[in-house]
Each structure stands twice: as C-alpha cells, then as structure tokens.
Amino acid sequence: MWLAVQDGVDILNLSVGPNSPPTATRTTFLNPFDAALLSAVKAGVFVAQAAGNGGPFPKTLVSFSPWITTVAAGVDDRRYKNHLTLGNGKLISGLGVSPATHGNMSFSLISAADALLGSSASKYSALDCQRPELLNKRKVQGKILLCGYSFNYISGTASIKKVSQTARSLGAAGFVVAVENSYPGTKFDPVPVSIPGILITDVSKTEDLIDYYNSSTVRDWAGRATAFKATAGIADGLAPTLYNSAPQVALFSSRGPDVKDFSFQDADVLKPDILAPGNLIWAAWAPNGTDESNYAGEGFAMVSGTSMAAPHIAGIAALIKQKNPKWSPSAIKSALMTTANTLDKGSHPLRAQQYTASEMMTLSRATPFDCGSGAVNPKGALDPGLVLDASHEDYITFLCSIPDVNQSEVSNIAGSACNSNSKGQRPFDLNIPSIAVSQLRGTVVVKRTVTSVSDETETYTIMTRMPPEVALEVTPPAVTVVPGASREITVTLTARSVTGTYSFGEIAMKGDRGHLVRIPVVAMGFK
Template sequence: MQGSLNSTLAKGKVVLCFQTRAQRSASVAVETVRKARGVGVIFAQFLTKDIASSFDVPCVQVDYQVGTVILAYTTSMRNPTVQFGSAKTVLGEVIGPEVAYFSSRGPSSLSPSVLKPDIAAPGVNILAAWTPAAAVSSAIGSVSFKIDSGTSMSCPHISGVVALLRSLHPNWSPAAVKSALVTTASVHDTYGFGIVSEAAPYSQANPFDYGGGHVDPNRAAYPGLVYDMGASDYVRFLCSMGYNVSAISSVAQQRETETCQHAPKTQLDLNLPSIAVPELRGRLTVSRTVTNVGSALSEYRARVEAPPGVDVSVRPSLLAFNSTVRRLAFKVTFRAKLVKVQGRYTFGSLTWEDGVHAVRIPLVVRTMVGRFYANS
C-alpha cells in the first residue's frame, strides 16, 4: 500500500514482497516501491501461469518456496545484493486447459440439483480491448489493449460460440444451444489426461470446476443429440422449488404459470445436460429426454462411468431414431452401494454414442444417510 514503505530504508533497494491471493495488485506495489525510490521488486506469490506485467521498475515473480530462500539469504547476509540480468524466453509445450484458481466453483447453494458451472472457456491472459479512459495504473497509464483474466474474458468466448451456433442452427432454442456446448465439451488436456485445477497443490478437476468441460466449438456445431427445453419446463422447475404463481408471473407469461398445477415434486427431472443428485438415499430414478438433431436414421447406445460408490443403470440403453421419431425419453437409476455411509460428492458420466457422436453429460452424486447441513 502507498505510504507503507520507509523511504529511507527502501531507497536504492530491491524490495521483496510476499503476495497473498487477496493482494493481486502488483501495479500498486510497484508504484509504492517507486515512490519510496526503490529500484526493483521481487514478488513471492502463489504459483500461477499469469503473464508477468511490464512496469517501469524491474520486477521478477517467484513462488513462495523461492521467495523463502531469498528471505533467508537477506536475513543471513550483512549486505545482500541483487544482480540484474537480461530476460530470457523459454519455449516449450503448453499443457492446458487448466481451471484457474479464481474460477467460481460448484455446487450451487440455491439449487444443488442444477450443476454449476455449466462450461469452461479460455479466461486467463487474454488480449482484450481496453478503453483509454480507464487507466490501468499511474505506472502504466492509458492503453487500448490489455492482457486480462477473469469471467469477463471467458464469457465473450462462449458468447461468440453461441452466436456462431445460432447462425448455423437458427431454429435451435437456448436450451439446445447450451446442451450442444455442454455435451461436446472436453475433459482432457493436450496430452489426453484429465483437466487439472490450479490450486496448491494442483489437483484433478471435476464437474464442480468445469461443468461439462472445456468448450469445443467445432464439436458443438454437430452434437448429434440435444437436451432441449421450453419455457414451461422452467416454470415447472420454479414451481417445484416452491415459488407461487404470483412470483413466477413476474418472469413468465401468464399462460405458462398455469402449468404449476402439473409441476413435479422433484427438481431433478429438469431436462438439463447433466444430472446432479445432492441427496441419494438408497435408490433414485431421474428422467431425461433427448432430441435427435443429426442423421434421421441413427441408433445411440448408453455408456456409463458410474460415480464411485454408486450403481447406475439406464433404461432403455438403446435409443433408435427415424424420420418420425426425433425425441426419446430414458430413465437413469442410481443406487447407493454403501447405504450406511455418509458420503461426499462423487463424479461420473453418461455418454450416448452412435459411432460418430459422443453425447456426454456429467453425473454428480452425493449419498446421504440423514439430513445433515455439512459438506460431507
């Protein structure tokens, strides 16, 4: 923070700065050092792959382990020194995608039966247009473009893909577009391994990190099957959550609210391209319906990767479409193997395959014995 450095001590010195996740404003720290007449900054911070910013004061970023070694050096030497050298660029194979540490995670606290997030998209170190009216910092000044990270970077990627899908399939509903994105997303990195979550340490990511996976625009253009919905489906879902007709009328047309009297008691049957069961006690069956948007004559077989500790069966396990049959329903039954164990969330998937398409949805299940208000 400005004024936090003693100018007498910092003058002509390189300042070692330990950053926490909540203190990510390197530009403020650099400006503080510059005003204290320091000549450089060493940032010890959480391991990240962010692109280092460019400042008018020499800076370098190291992880906490290296930062601790530097701190030990400075405290053990009477006159510790820093040597400035020319920058080097190291090229190599980039492993990705990874879920950034700042990305929002699930489950949803309001509707745990609705898997969140839905999808992952590029959002780290994106070159974006920037208004000169908003100076990045007094050290950098006004710019027209800026490397930025966050949801404000990943959202435009998805918005652009949605626009392309709508131009290719103008008759698709928003739910169909969303389904195409989720069911064709990738859950593997460039080497074919599972996507990892950026944390300390790195760990295997799961649907609470990326939803259906990392967006794949080319595959989303021809998904084969979609999990479609209309306004009445959402209204019935709101009814099942306990909202009354008056509340629902504020966001839906009057004729749609009439479906409340036929609303299901469960929220699990909303035709989403995912199945999240926050409380599995013994046995539970969930319904889904798919619409064929590919070849009229096609057959899809179900392939299940069951969440650990849960048996999963699909009926029917074969879906046959033709020119007159475009929509087919199926049921997924979950059975807890360890009915006396209070479990944590486990993850699996259900994929419909016809030899060309692989329509994959995540399965998220937590087995429960009693009603406990905790994460496990």
C-alpha cells in the same frame, strides 16, 4: 439487459453477478439477475455468465439458474514464468513478462530501503517503489531495484507498472518485487513491462533473496549500506512456456455445488456448466479503465478471471447460432456441454487447482463441481449430433417444482403461473444436459429427451460410468434417431451406500456416425 433484448441481440455475455445468494427471494433462481435473464432466454437470447472468482472453495458460485450457461475459468497451456539468478548461484523463480537484463549479465542489487532519500519518505510506503522522487537516483542507477509487496498492490493503490516506471526513471538495470507475507486468495498474474522485472510470489524464495542480500551488503556502524555486493540477473520472460497438462481449472474459479436458497442448501442443478480459457487472457482494454491499475492508459491488457472465460463461450455460442439460426438458447447450451472435453492435452483427466491444508497450491482430479461438463470444444459444439432442449414453460415448471417455493413469487417475478404440469415434478426432471440429485434416497428415475440435429440417421450406444456408491442404469441400451426426431431415455439412480459425499459419473452416447454425447451425473446418497 432489457435494452439488449429490445435491440434484438442473439447472445448476451454477463461478466458480473450478485455478491452472494439473495435473501429477498425464497430461491436463488428468482433473484433479480436470474429473473431478468429468464426473460432474455424467453426472447431467444443465449446467456453466458461468469461463475465467479471465489474459488477454490465450494458453494462460491454467483450464477445459479439452469437457463444460464455458467462458465468456469481454465488455465491454458501458456505460463509466463521467469527466474532471477543470484550471485551465489541460486535460482529464484517468479513471474514476469519482461526482457532479460542487458547482455544477460548480472547487476548489483539495491533495496529500496537502502535508497531512501529521507526518513520522512517512510510515510509514503516508499518500499513499494511507486514514487521515484523518494529514492536516490545516484545509488539506484545501473542496479537492480529490490522492492517490497504490500497490501497496497492488492487494494490497487500500488502496481507493478508503476514500479517499472520508477525503475526506468531512476536508470535502474531492472527491478524485483518480492512478496514477504502470505496473502491467501491473491491472484498473482505476470504483468508485461518494457524493462527487466520479476515478481517473486513464493515467500520462502523471498526469504532466500533477502538473506543473500543482507549477508552481501556492507554496512557501517549505524546500519547504513556502504557497498552493494549482492548481484543478480533477470532471465528473459517474454516467451511463454507451453504445457500439455492443460487446461486446468484455475484456483480462483468458483466451485459448486449450486445452492437453491440463501441458507446454502444444495440445489438439484449442476453448476458450473462448462470450462473455458480464463487465465492470462490478452484482450482489448479501455484506457480509462480503473479495474486494474497495471493497465491504466493501455489499449490491451492480460487479465485473469471467469469474466475472461465467459466471453469465450459467448463467442462460440455466436458461431453456433450463425450456423443454426433457429436453435433455442437451451439447444446451444446443450451443444456446448455434451461435446466438452474431459481430458487435457496430454490425454489425462482434467485437473483442478486447489489449496492444501497449509495453503499451498496443488492439483486434484477435476469434478463437475469444478468444471461442469468439461472444457469447451468449439469444433465439436458446431456438430453435436444430439441436443437436449428446454422451453420457457419447462423453466417455469422447474421453478414451480422446487420444494417450498412460493408460487405467487414465481408468477410475480417470472411472469408465468404454475400449472398442473408442475405437480409431481422434481427440479432434476428439467430436460438439461446434466443430472444432479442432491439427496438421493433409495431409487430415483429421471427421463431425458434427445433430439437429432444431424443430417443422417444415427444409432447411439449408451454407456454409463459411476462409482459403486451409486448405481446408474440407462434404458434402452441403444437408440436410433432420424434427423429432426426425438427419443427418450430413462435414467435410474440408486443409492447403494451413504457416504456424505457426492458421487460423480456420466452417461455417454456413442454414435455410429462419430458423434459422442456426454451427460454428467452427480448424486449424493441419503437415508
């Protein structure tokens, strides 16, 4: 990071972060990552950082500080789904970016367990279909090879790519990899292969497949298969299915609330900041990369993660910087956040993938702890109308306002000392395009300053939305801002009831020249 700043970069993408909130500092905002990035922001560098892949569970973020743009991962409108048609007429859904079986015909199924060359092969996990020399080519040739999915795939010692190579070398008509045991938290992504292939991720569907195979396979007195009468055909999975219910917050994307220390106390900072595409992203890949065994030796890969989402924001930030070279990192972040979309392609509120109590995936209405201000809108971010700006001094004041913070620690790590401006300040007073009050007792008054970056004078009508548990008021009800000028708005939050949960709302500033500036608000009432 230091070398990048020395080189004079404008944008820094960070697809890494700490494994957990640090214990070496009293607050998460002074961990080595965030402290180094504060120096980068001071030098005028915009920083996008991946939120983390610990979702859908709360407080799993690995990016904490307000000077960083923390990026959640969204599932876009492309889905590479496929299905297997069994000889008994059943359709088994799965994943697979592959061609259909030859002539869209069905072929006999053979389990790797019934194609083993010798009993000694079991010690090599032959059922994973990673080693063709362990399987009988004469038996497999012209059939669809049925393979198991074990922990080896999760650990990276087995891969779908290797299964496809095994099937091809044995002359198989295709392959099926079936998940027999649940692996909570596992990301199942379709892998592009050149021969017909499908991954069955639903354990109940795998049971249907295995029941059909076992009931259709003829065996001798010793249990050896003598005739393979189970048949199946793999559909064409090369064309994606497009959905209007996109984007959605990806199941794996880390969630808020943000935490201020290693004891996981809630912070008065909203995180993540924004949602960007992060599922099944095609991108350049280092052939010698070791992170994903399915793409060893490849020049391109289709990967999912918040590490895929953050570069989208970095790229859009670069376009904003190109158009507005004098803008600060916080102004760029503001432009991205205040113009983000809160509706999907079907004009419905954004939804987030979650787990049910039985560990099944479901969808629920997304909150700012899932997606921050919403899904990035590149066109809108290039013309935001207003921005909320913050300086390095403002960030130091923020650090010094954190209760029980060690001011010497701030000075030693951040390189700037706390001053009289910090007295009476609270973390949520920082002029950023969101408001988060983790402990709302009675009434709290917060101020925000907006600056016009438009070429024309514009009058903004201010509206609010908040559940009845928290009252949200903004004055004045409208502001007129001339180009380059700033106006202050006063936000009043009042706890009407204590529910033990957060309330989510927003401030919307609608301009008479077509701009719409949104500021998400989250608060929890306390006695």
